[in-house]
Amino acid sequence: xxxxxxxxxxxxxxxxxxxxxxxxxxxxxxxxxxxxxxxxxxxxxxxxxxxxxxxxxxxxxxxxxxxxxxxxxxxxxxxxxxxxxxxxxxxxxxxxxxxxxxxxxxxxxxxxxxxxxxxxxxxxxxxxxxxxxxxxxxxxxxxxxxxxxxxxxxxxxxxxxxxxxxxxxxxxxxxxxxxxxxxxxxxxxxxxxxxxxxxxxxxxxxxxxxxxxxxxxxxxxxxxxxxxxxxxxxxxxxxxxxxxx
Amino acid sequence: xxxxxxxxxxxxxxxxxxxxxxxxxxxxxxxxxxxxxxxxxxxxxxxxxxxxxxxxxxxxxxxxxxxxxxxxxxxxxxxxxxxxxxxxxxxxxxxxxxxxxxxxxxxxxxxxxxxxxxxxxxxxxxxxxxxxxxxxxxxxxxxxxxxxxxxxxxxxxxxxxxxxxxxxxxxxxxxxxxxxxxxxxxxxxxxxxxxxxxxxxxxxxxxxxxxxxxxxxxxxxxxxxxxxxxxxxxxxxxxxxxxxxxxxxxxxxxxxxxxxxxxxxxxxxxxxxxxxxxxxxxxxxxxxxxxxxxxxxxxxxxxxxxxxxxxxxxxxxxxxxxxxxxxxxxxxxxxxxxxxxxxxxxxxxxxxxxxxxxxxxxxxx
Numbered sequence: 295x296x297x298x299x300x301x302x303x304x305x306x307x308x309x310x311x312x313x314x315x316x317x318x319x320x321x322x323x324x325x326x327x328x329x330x331x332x333x334x335x336x337x338x339x340x341x342x343x344x345x346x347x348x349x350x351x352x353x354x355x356x357x358x359x360x361x362x363x364x365x366x367x368x369x370x371x372x373x374x375x376x377x378x379x380x381x382x383x384x385x386x387x388x389x390x391x392x393x394x395x396x397x398x399x400x401x402x403x404x405x406x407x408x409x410x411x412x413x414x415x416x417x418x419x420x421x422x423x424x425x426x427x428x429x430x431x432x433x434x435x436x437x438x439x440x441x442x443x444x445x446x447x448x449x450x451x452x453x454x455x456x457x458x459x460x461x462x463x464x465x466x467x468x469x470x471x472x473x474x475x476x477x478x479x480x481x482x483x484x485x486x487x488x489x490x491x492x493x494x495x496x497x498x499x500x501x502x503x504x505x506x507x508x509x510x511x512x513x514x515x516x517x518x519x520x521x522x523x524x525x526x527x528x529x530x531x532x533x534x535x536x537x538x539x
Numbered sequence: 540x541x542x543x544x545x546x547x548x549x550x551x552x553x554x555x556x557x558x559x560x561x562x563x564x565x566x567x568x569x570x571x572x573x574x575x576x577x578x579x580x581x582x583x584x585x586x587x588x589x590x591x592x593x594x595x596x597x598x599x600x601x602x603x604x605x606x607x608x609x610x611x612x613x614x615x616x617x618x619x620x621x622x623x624x625x626x627x628x629x630x631x632x633x634x635x636x637x638x639x640x641x642x643x644x645x646x647x648x649x650x651x652x653x654x655x656x657x658x659x660x661x662x663x664x665x666x667x668x669x670x671x672x673x674x675x676x677x678x679x680x681x682x683x684x685x686x687x688x689x690x691x692x693x694x695x696x697x698x699x700x701x702x703x704x705x706x707x708x709x710x711x712x713x714x715x716x717x718x719x720x721x722x723x724x725x726x727x728x729x730x731x732x733x734x735x736x737x738x739x740x741x742x743x744x745x746x747x748x749x750x751x752x753x754x755x756x757x758x759x760x761x762x763x764x765x766x767x768x769x770x771x772x773x774x775x776x777x778x779x780x781x782x783x784x785x786x787x788x789x790x791x792x793x794x795x796x797x798x799x800x801x802x803x804x805x806x807x808x809x810x811x812x813x814x815x816x817x818x819x820x821x822x823x824x825x826x827x828x829x830x831x832x833x834x835x836x837x838x839x840x841x842x843x844x845x846x847x848x849x850x851x852x853x854x855x856x857x858x859x860x861x862x863x864x865x866x867x868x869x870x871x872x873x874x875x876x877x878x879x880x881x882x883x884x885x886x887x888x889x890x891x892x893x894x895x896x897x898x899x900x901x902x903x904x
Binding site: 342345346347365367369370371372373374375376377378382385386387389390391392394434438444 | 541544545546549556557729731732733734737738739740741743
């Protein structure tokens with residue numbers, strides 16, 4: 295199990311610059327893998343390739359992609375139907391993935407409980423608060439108990455309480471046999487829940503490893519508590535302070 | 540099948556909760572039907588307001604009868620050379636009526652009638668024949684006639700419809716094609732919100748996503764057809780217009796409506812896939828529909844168009860659909876009469892769906 299890309303290049307049609315530039319990355323099975331990078335670094339493109347959303351012609355995509363196990367994607371958008379209720383959304387996304395009958399009911403109940411959205415199942419998804427929408431988004435991604443869970447900035451636009459809940463929930467999902475890839479701009483989130491981290495920019499991997507390895511290699515003395523601020527310093531050092539968009 | 544049912548159910552729920560969009564699909568064509576039927580009722584009455592033309596055969600014995608039958612509403616024309624020629628003439632709606640008198644003792648009468656002629660006008664001519672023959676001593680004693688039968692000569696393309704016969708199917712077709720709006724807007728929202736990407740990542744084939752829209756919108760289109768025909772039967776006469784006569788073959792009408800629906804939905808799906816924004820979808824779908832309607836004899840009946848425009852009209856899918864509806868509603872045609880328009884619409888639907896898939900895969904690549 296696990297994921298890897300080797301020499302992966304991807305260029306969007308009409309774009310002069312590649313979104314992924316000969317990227318090679320191994321994401322071992324189990325644990326939470328953090329993918330950090332400034333805007334336009336290639337995080338979402340990599341997630342889209344891993345999720346099977348992006349394919350390319352020979353001149354647009356090169357290299358190899360290996361994804362073992364079933365994949366669940368939680369996009370950064372609220373990727374559900376706002377006019378459907380939460381329950382209708384969960385049932386729909388379960389049914390299109392082949393769940394049915396008692397199994398579907400069980401899975402819907404389980405993910406609703408996990409996301410703590412049982413109380414709003416009858417409400418239309420479009421009327422939920424930002425935090426509830428994020429939880430519904432996550433719950434939909436868990437319906438089929440995927441072995442690979444791709445989370446693309448899952449905490450954007452939520453209050454601190456919802457963020458804390460989401461982070462705890464995501465951390466609790468990590469188990470042997472399940473790989474979680476987590477992209478974010480928030481260093482403290484990555485420090486809090488990720489076992490391994492890669493920092494990417496301009497479609498390339500700048501550095502990759504466990505948090506300890508990264509912080510030791512940064513050459514900075516680790517002030518206690520060691521994981522606070524240092525990852526952000528390392529990130530800024532590697533990706534520079536120039537604005538990206 | 541379970542996945543397709545889930546897609547249909549989702550689409551149906553989403554559509555049913557878009558009350559304003561759904562209402563527009565029904566109110567808009569109904570309003571056009573009422574307004575245009577009433578506006579054109581004088582212009583299109585009895586074939587352009589000119590009165591129906593008729594002839595009597597045989598020419599030598601029937602000239603006097605023809606002169607007696609002529610009135611403000613019925614104009615006598617030169618009789619055809621033979622009954623076969625008369626039949627062919629009526630098939631084209633020229634003249635609309637031919638009274639064939641078979642000599643004998645007693646003589647028999649057969650009235651060849653253009654099915655496009657409004658029923659009330661046909662009945663009036665029959666009454667006129669009876670009245671004239673009974674009142675006169677022209678040598679034809681209808682009481683002692685062997686028979687007096689009316690034969691409707693089918694012709695799926697010729698003749699002129701009345702206002703209600705033109706406008707009900709025309710604006711119904713226009714309304715059916717406007718499903719392009721909800722189809723494309725829901726699809727663009729799905730793409731914008733990442734729902735489509737999520738479904739693709741869940742290994743839901745794109746072709747299944749397209750098929751998932753066909754069922755619910757077919758139901759909407761068929762409901763449109765039923766309600767617009769009902770408007771022609773009830774609402775239009777209530778407001779002073781002519782009553783729409785429904786055909787005997789409801790199954791053929793349903794077949795034409797279904798073919799039209801599939802073409803309209805496939806057009807909507809292609810627009811949905813091609814358009815990147817709501818604004819693009821509105822412009823491509825809306826303007827496309829209006830152009831097809833203008834060319835296809837929806838806004839202006841084809842028979843009043845210049846010959847070159849009538850030829851151009853044959854390129855519009857809305858004209859094909861109108862041909863199909865007229866073949867059933869106007870000419871009481873059979874399956875053979877609707878085969879060509881239905882096949883053209885179905886072929887178009889298949890081509891548009893293929894194009895939508897091709898555009899999607901090309902973009903995704």
